[in-house]
Amino acid sequence: MNTGPRLDKLREAIAEQELDAMLVSSPENRRYLSGFTGSAGYLLISQTDAVLATDFRYVEQAGRQAPRFKVERVTRGLGWFVKLASELGASRIGFESQNVTVSTLSAFNKALSEDDQSSGVSLVETRDFIDKMRGTKYEDEMDLLARAIEITDQALDHVGPTVAAGMTEQSVAWELEKAMRERGAEGMAFEIIVGAGPNGALPHHLADDTVIRDGQPVVIDMGARYEGYCADLTRTIVVGEPDESFWNIYDTVLRAQLAAEEGVRPGMTGAEVDAIARDIIAEAGHGENFGHSLGHGVGLAVHEYPHVGAGAEDPLEEGMVFTVEPGIYLSDWGGVRIEDVVVLENGRARVMSKAHKLTHTE
16 A cells, blocks of 8 residues: 555645644544554654554554554553654644544543643644545555455345345345355455345344345345455345336336436535435435435445535545445335445546346336
């Protein structure tokens, strides 16, 4: 991982924020900026220095994975932070307010207040600007995302045709997880969702012992994680022969998804893209049955920047990766959701997800 350009971009943002340094605590942002995959540690980055502070379990690993960083071994307490802030000559140090708890912030401020040499150091709240940096992907990130998506697609296309009446949601989820791991996934990006019949009306229903019945729609939402990067894929299948009501709903959702994928352009806001799909679903009489956003960014986290929904006013840019996943959900019947991951390239959306979709001809 070439973290040099990422650090350069962060330092530009630090200057724009009128900060002397940035304290990074988010695991995803820590990995994104340094390459370090350990579960504990902080980055402290100024215009001239980059320090990775972690405990004895990860010192050697940090040295291998984060060659651009000086590794600082820490012990109990926050004396290491006070020491580093003094060595860097930093007065205004930004922290990630969306990641740091109130108690953690209080501990940092107490450590600073108890040290005479740190009387001029203050922690300054920042929000989301590193997360927004991650919205536009580098080439090495795209390679890892593509592999995660490929694993997920192949697993669904392998397992999907074998789903039969009498299987439980949990058994389908297990077959999907096995298929992803056998194809190289290091883990699941999230817990697999399998919603049969009425359970499909619950967008985040987790697979349980519900028995799949003939003729029921089954919503499957899954994603492999590969070298830290996440895939996210949803398909709706039917065991047996679908009825006319299923096809009416499915065709509406598919039309909405394809229209959004075809219509999105760099410079549009997430809200404008959301409206393309939402208007089609509303015109079909199901506006109230599509209650979530059209999509979200995907990368080191399965839900990240950019936002693609009714309230998303930031413009989408070339190189951004996000999902397009409209859905219709009817209580006591079930749901239909279809989700692809796309990337904005050459002024349009390139669909990265290749798993089979149901097709319907009159």
